[in-house]
Amino acid sequence: xxxxxxxxxxxxxxxxxxxxxxxxxxxxxxxxxxxxxxxxxxxxxxxxxxxxxxxxxxxxxxxxxxxxxxxxxxxxxxxxxxxxxxxxxxxxxxxxxxxxxxxxxxxxx
Amino acid sequence: xxxxxxxxxxxxxxxxxxxxxxxxxxxxxxxxxxxxxxxxxxxxxxxxxxxxxxxxxxxxxxxxxxxxxxxxxxxxxxxxxxxxxxxxxxxxxxxxxxxxxxxxxxxxxxxxxxxxxxxxxxxxxxxxxxxxxxx
Numbered sequence: 138x139x140x141x142x143x144x145x146x147x148x149x150x151x152x153x154x155x156x157x158x159x160x161x162x163x164x165x166x167x168x169x170x171x172x173x174x175x176x177x178x179x180x181x182x183x184x185x186x187x188x189x190x191x192x193x194x195x196x197x198x199x200x201x202x203x204x205x206x207x208x209x210x211x212x213x214x215x216x217x218x219x220x221x222x223x224x225x226x227x228x229x230x231x232x233x234x235x236x237x238x239x240x241x242x243x244x245x246x
Numbered sequence: 247x248x249x250x251x252x253x254x255x256x257x258x259x260x261x262x263x264x265x266x267x268x269x270x271x272x273x274x275x276x277x278x279x280x281x282x283x284x285x286x287x288x289x290x291x292x293x294x295x296x297x298x299x300x301x302x303x304x305x306x307x308x309x310x311x312x313x314x315x316x317x318x319x320x321x322x323x324x325x326x327x328x329x330x331x332x333x334x335x336x337x338x339x340x341x342x343x344x345x346x347x348x349x350x351x352x353x354x355x356x357x358x359x360x361x362x363x364x365x366x367x368x369x370x371x372x373x374x375x376x377x378x379x380x381x
Binding site for chain 1: 248250252264265268271272274275276279281373374375376377378379381
């Protein structure tokens, strides 16, 4: 089993290619890999409960771990209580820990 | 002290993208955890440690240079190189051809000159590698 880490910095309402991460992360999870999507920068905009058509619910249902950078959330005025179910507030320390975990492939998008 | 090493490839020039801020945050967090960090700065990213960067006043707000306290990427990189001068070690390599194209040779102390072969060696010797491309 491989650990996959997607770091998603793109706003899905600006870049439709965020669907690439949704589809690839889901497919990898279905093949019994450990998959994490870490939302950072404008990527956290999709994490809002009121964000219509967010691709993140699909990922949460597939069992992908969803983390949102606290600094990026704060910059954009998004509170933890506003996050979609299944998304955990996280931070850059946690991201660094995941990056140096053995057998982890990291993809920035 | 960790025996782990993280390599990052950066491509964005300073003051253009939040990618640079996130990259600097990752480097800082890794060094604080005792993780060695390699940076290969390519294309516009070779300007991140460019020494001639100068903070400026904000005429819109009417603030002075001192009041504005404008952060420069060269100061961030210099601080990170100070933290990572031995153990943990931060190795920052600027792509030489990219530097020459941009006239960006005057970097803060500690920045090395290299090429893609250095990046390959860094990646081979690291626990993991993260490439942060421009869009």
